[in-house]
Amino acid sequence: MFIMLALLALAAGAGFVGALSGLGGGVFIVPALLIFAHIPMGVAVGASLISVVATSAGASVAFVRDGWTNLRVAMALECATVTGAVTGAYLAGIVPTWVLELLFALMMLQSAYFTVTKVGDSILPHSDALAARLKLGGRVPAESGDREITYGVVNVPGGATLMVVAGLMSGLLGIGSGALKVMAMDYVMHLPLKVSSATSNFMIGVTAGAGALVFLARGDVATVIAAPVALGVTAGALAGSRLLPHVNVQSLRMMFVAILVLIAVEMGWRALSGF
Amino acid sequence: MDHTTADEERILRVWTPIILRTILVGAILLLLFGLLSIGWQSPGYYVGRFHRLQGHVRYQNRESLTLLASTALKGDPRSIMTIGLMVLTLVPLVRVAFCFLLFVKERDGIYVAFTAYVLIGLVAGIILGRVG
Numbered sequence: 299m300f301i302m303l304a305l306l307a308l309a310a311g312a313g314f315v316g317a318l319s320g321l322g323g324g325v326f327i328v329p330a331l332l333i334f335a336h337i338p339m340g341v342a343v344g345a346s347l348i349s350v351v352a353t354s355a356g357a358s359v360a361f362v363r364d365g366w367t368n369l370r371v372a373m374a375l376e377c378a379t380v381t382g383a384v385t386g387a388y389l390a391g392i393v394p395t396w397v398l399e400l401l402f403a404l405m406m407l408q409s410a411y412f413t414v415t416k417v418g419d420s421i422l423p424h425s426d427a428l429a430a431r432l433k434l435g436g437r438v439p440a441e442s443g444d445r446e447i448t449y450g451v452v453n454v455p456g457g458a459t460l461m462v463v464a465g466l467m468s469g470l471l472g473i474g475s476g477a478l479k480v481m482a483m484d485y486v487m488h489l490p491l492k493v494s495s496a497t498s499n500f501m502i503g504v505t506a507g508a509g510a511l512v513f514l515a516r517g518d519v520a521t522v523i524a525a526p527v528a529l530g531v532t533a534g535a536l537a538g539s540r541l542l543p544h545v546n547v548q549s550l551r552m553m554f555v556a557i558l559v560l561i562a563v564e565m566g567w568r569a570l571s572g573f
Numbered sequence: 574m575d576h577t578t579a580d581e582e583r584i585l586r587v588w589t590p591i592i593l594r595t596i597l598v599g600a601i602l603l604l605l606f607g608l609l610s611i612g613w614q615s616p617g618y619y620v621g622r623f624h625r626l627q628g629h630v631r632y633q634n635r636e637s638l639t640l641l642a643s644t645a646l647k648g649d650p651r652s653i654m655t656i657g658l659m660v661l662t663l664v665p666l667v668r669v670a671f672c673f674l675l676f677v678k679e680r681d682g683i684y685v686a687f688t689a690y691v692l693i694g695l696v697a698g699i700i701l702g703r704v705g
Contacts (some may be wrong), residue, residue, distance in 0.1 A: 355665070522654075
């Protein structure tokens with residue numbers, strides 16, 4: 299019973315930090331399971347993918363309801379992320395553990411870089427030809443709240459290419475790849491940051507779901523680990539998102555970056571010593 | 574420039590949250606029930622499984638759906654939790670299926686194709702997992 303409760307607490311902590319940092323629980327639960335619970339990488343990835351589905355399902359419902367999610371952008375890019383995620387989850391059963399650990403370290407550094415460099419919007423008023431044909435543009439409330447701003451979307455092929463990578467990493471490493479998705483939509487396709495975050499959250503569930511289905515069908519999900527992890531991460535994420543409006547996230551930013559760099563160092567070290 | 578329609582509004586903001594939350598709550602209840610059952614009935618079983626997993630490099634336990642359903646009906650906590658996890662992974666599938674129906678209703682050929690591709694991708698994942 300103690301082990302079960304400890305696992306629930308560990309997962310709740312990962313979900314809590316994931317919600318506060320905006321990076322999601324997957325980024326923290328995989329290393330937490332490896333380092334503190336001594337669970338093998340494959341088992342941790344399977345459990346994490348399911349917990350990502352659970353937290354994304356809860357969070358994205360609110361974003362969709364509030365109108366921040368751009369459904370057409372999400373569905374167009376899902377083609378890329380699902381392709382990547384299914385391929386990644388399939389490869390996760392073949393790729394050596396040290397490669398996965400090394401990739402995880404690199405993804406942590408990318409997340410840290412994104413957390414440091416995340417800036418404001420660079421909204422374009424018009425879409426390019428392909429985005430216009432796909433009807434990807436939209437409208438968001440202005441800062442003042444009494445009017446709406448029209449935004450355009452550009453460089454769909456560039457965004458889709460990064461989404462294949464995001465999906466691949468999600469399936470291989472059990473993470474939502476939210477930082478990479480937001481980067482693709484914000485920097486490459488020029489969507490407003492809040493629309494990028496909401497759309498990414500909507501997409502994360504589907505991407506992680508694609509990977510989780512491969513893991514479940516292959517029999518790679520250890521129920522005794524995945525069940526408490528899914529429950530714990532969901533509860534922690536719920537608590538984190540409730541606390542989020544009352545916390546100065548900017549002041550915590552450097553702490554999150556330090557945690558991400560520490561995880562990157564630990565995973566990199568594991569990869570190199572296991573090679 | 575804004576392409577959101579009234580159907581999109583109704584389906585996205587009313588029906589999707591209701592159905593997704595129902596599935597989510599159902600899955601969480603199954604997981605909670607399974608965990609409490611294990612903790613109550615056979616805590617030693619949980620500890621044993623946990624320690625065995627720590628020693629593995631790779632875990633694999635492939636069961637048929639029929640076997641899972643029959644053992645779950647007999648009250649086996651691990652099977653109940655496995656079904657809970659499966660229900661949980663249905664959430665994105667249902668969400669995409671909703672979007673597919675929405676775009677079919679709007680006769681938006683490009684997005685019907687996109688959502689169909691995503692649905693096929695999700696199903697292909699299950700097949701690939703079974704084969705691989």
